[in-house]
Amino acid sequence: MGLFSILDMSSAGMDVQQARLAAATANIANSRTTRAADGEVYRPLQVVVSGEPGAAVAAEAGGAPTALPVPVASTVTAEDAAPQLVFDPGHPDADDRGFVKLPGVDPITSMMDLISISRGYEANVRAFDVTRTLLQRTLDLWRNR
16 A cells, blocks of 8 residues: 555545534534424434545555545435424424424534544544655655665
């Protein structure tokens, strides 16, 4: 695996963390939203990461290069997140029994996700910086020959 492919992987990792950050902040911002623009309860977002081969290449033990998957993030609505029913008969969106539907978002879990996202992003930035420094030192050695 070359140093440039490490830069590509670190960059892709930062893109994934950025998508996770956008989804987590949208979920936290809408955790108490009773109605979305379409009149339904807000559906929490989640990030799905899949691999697309071809961008990064590594050599196997036999020397033949093989494509490594580069993570690609897409944001989708969480279909399995059931809305929470909260008893609040004075709320304008309460049903006949006095219950209000709130999104199935746990703000505490979402805040913990933000810490994980921050650390993941920092790790990718650090790997990127170390690789960039190694490349710079290699070029400096080559120039000073």
